[in-house]
Amino acid sequence: MKGNSYFSRKLHSLLGIIPLGGFILVHALTNYQAFERGPEGFANGVHTINSLPVLPVLEIFGIYLPLLFHGIYGLYVAYQSNSNTGRFKYGRNWAFTAQRITGVITFVFVFWHVYQTRIQVYLGNITHEELGSTMHTIASSPVMFVLYVIGVLSAVFHFSNGLWAFLVSWGITVGPRAQRISSYICMGVFVLVSALFILSLVAFSGDEFKEAANAALTWTNIG
Amino acid sequence: MAETTVASKTVKFIVSRQDTPESKPYTEEFEIPYRPNMNVISGLMEIQRNPVKADGSKTSPVCWESNCLEEVCGACSMVINGKPRQACSALVDQLEQPIRLEPMRTFPVVRDLVINRxxxxxxxxxxxxxxxxxxxxxxxxxxxxxxxxxxxxxxxxxxxxxxxxxxxxxxxxxxxxxxxxxxxxxxxxxxxxxxxxxxxxxxxxxxxxxxxxxxxxxxxxxxxxxxxxxxxxxxxxxxxxxxxxxxxxxxxxx
Missing domain, CATH: 1.10.1060.10 (Alpha-helical ferredoxin)
Structure with missing residues (x-):
């Protein structure tokens, strides 16, 4: 009974929503400040996060460890499944396969993205204040922009569809009607959160973030 | 001699066959005379009665399982035109031809269409x-x-x-x-x-x-x-x- 796959899979399902789903939402809203309020708004958002108490604890137990468990166990879950969308062309079956494909894309994308941003801050190559200009460099390259859009759409689809599956797997939505309505809500979440991320990317690619980068540079030079 | 020729309708089957649980599957084509209200089981019975392939060569009869013939026992489940279902309730008139029959390979195949559930x-x-x-x-x-x-x-x-x-x-x-x-x-x-x-x-x-x-x-x-x-x-x-x-x-x- 102890230590069986029921608990690992349940934990995997829970961590995908709490905390990782919550993190995606916070991340989307912070980034969106770049679109809504420009470089200053984004800088404020980054500052707000950095002024949270016990930040390293939150990062390690709220993001890194859940992400590693969910990601690595998720690869195992994907490995354990077949795709039979050729024989059973139903919407939910497509979503089943897409959930596994987007999971693997998200796994790669998140590692790469964390390497380009957070790890560079850890390594001391950039500061938190320079994240806006780092994102400008990334988003103004057309290839990177497209790759980021693919990564972001995969991550948000994986979260939205995972939310739908979470509601079923924990026995919250039981009947077909409840599951249909929750699928509409989750589709809405997908569209909304994707829009937040893509608009942020568009904002990052704008010239104001380049100027902000220059301004920050001037500031450090003066300082 | 005046021969009364009636356009003889036939039914085409493509059956996935496998001789032993370990051997490789292969397909054989059959063309059997059409009768009204046929289901897949009656098609298989016809092949059993006269195990001759569409090209005229003889073969061994196809093995399958069935019991109730009214979709309550589940024994004749197989993959018919890509979808798993019961052969007894699969009516030939409602199926696209050629009718493709395969065993449900999720289960160990015993022989031809017979599986171990x-x-x-x-x-x-x-x-x-x-x-x-x-x-x-x-x-x-x-x-x-x-x-x-x-x-x-x-x-x-x-x-x-x-x-x-x-x-x-x-x-x-x-x-x-x-x-x-x-x-x-x-x-x-x-x-x-x-x-x-x-x-x-x-x-x-x-x-x-x-x-x-x-x-x-x-x-x-x-x-x-x-x-x-x-x-x-x-x-x-x-x-x-x-x-x-x-x-x-x-x-x-x-």
């Missing part, structure tokens, strides 16, 4: 899909079942362990120990029964082991494929709810 019966044993009524003395009659409950529980009792839901499930494969939708729905059935309910924790705990209910990935192919229209995904979600409750109850009361 033993894993399904083992699954029923694992989840204790029965109602223990034996005692050392007469236990008397059990509690009554509400009619409203009986009506939906009856739908679940239509399961004939045919294996179509396992064949359609992307998570039932040799890399995954998932028990499959049928047995999970049977837990709901026996846990709904007023006497069966007395042992409901045992069945829930069986679902909370390796390869139990966690193996469901919500592709929902099972409910779309079930020939008896059993609400399998509702059963799975209901058992998700009960196992979740049981998990927390155990954590908080032990």
């Amino acid at each position: 033993e894993r399904m019966f083992n699954a029923l044993k694992k989840v204790k899909a029965w109602i223990p009524i034996d005692g050392t003395y007469d236990l008397g009659p059990g509690p009554r079942m509400a009619e409203t409950k009986r009506q939906w529980a009856y739908e679940l009792s239509k399961c004939m362990t045919c294996g179509v839901c396992l064949e359609s499930c992307p998570n039932v494969n040799d890399r995954n120990s998932f028990i499959g939708p049928a047995a999970i729905s049977q837990v709901r059935l026996f846990n709904a029964h007023p006497t069966g309910e007395m042992n409901k924790e045992e069945r829930l705990e069986a679902l909370m082991t390796d390869g139990g209910i966690e193996g469901c990935g919500n592709s929902q192919n099972c409910v779309r494929s079930c020939p008896k229209g059993i609400p399998l995904t509702t059963s799975i979600a209901a058992m998700n709810r009960d196992t979740t409750k049981h998990l927390f109850k155990k954590w908080l009361t032990n």
Whole structure:
């Protein structure tokens, strides 16, 4: 009974929503400040996060460890499944396969993205204040922009569809009607959160973030 | 001599064959005379009667399994034109030709279209899909079942362990120990029964082991494929709810 796959899979399902789903939402809203309020708004958002108490604890137990468990166990879950969308062309079956494909894309994308941003801050190559200009460099390259859009759409689809599956797997939505309505809500979440991320990317690619980068540079030079 | 020629209608079958459990599958084509109201079983019977391929060469008769011929036993389940279903209720008039017959390869193939569904019966044993009524003395009659409950529980009792839901499930494969939708729905059935309910924790705990209910990935192919229209995904979600409750109850009361 102890230590069986029921608990690992349940934990995997829970961590995908709490905390990782919550993190995606916070991340989307912070980034969106770049679109809504420009470089200053984004800088404020980054500052707000950095002024949270016990930040390293939150990062390690709220993001890194859940992400590693969910990601690595998720690869195992994907490995354990077949795709039979050729024989059973139903919407939910497509979503089943897409959930596994987007999971693997998200796994790669998140590692790469964390390497380009957070790890560079850890390594001391950039500061938190320079994240806006780092994102400008990334988003103004057309290839990177497209790759980021693919990564972001995969991550948000994986979260939205995972939310739908979470509601079923924990026995919250039981009947077909409840599951249909929750699928509409989750589709809405997908569209909304994707829009937040893509608009942020568009904002990052704008010239104001380049100027902000220059301004920050001037500031450090003066300082 | 005047010959009365009638345009003879034929039915084409492409049958996937396999001589032994380990040997490689191959296909053979058959063209048999059409008769009104044929089903796939009567087509197979015709091939059995006259095992000659479409090219005129002789072959061994095709092996298949069937019993009831009225879609209640599940024995003749096979993949017909890509979809797992019962051969007895697959009417030739409603099928696109050539009719392609394959065994349900999710299960070990014994020969041709015959498969071994033993894993399904083992699954029923694992989840204790029965109602223990034996005692050392007469236990008397059990509690009554509400009619409203009986009506939906009856739908679940239509399961004939045919294996179509396992064949359609992307998570039932040799890399995954998932028990499959049928047995999970049977837990709901026996846990709904007023006497069966007395042992409901045992069945829930069986679902909370390796390869139990966690193996469901919500592709929902099972409910779309079930020939008896059993609400399998509702059963799975209901058992998700009960196992979740049981998990927390155990954590908080032990």
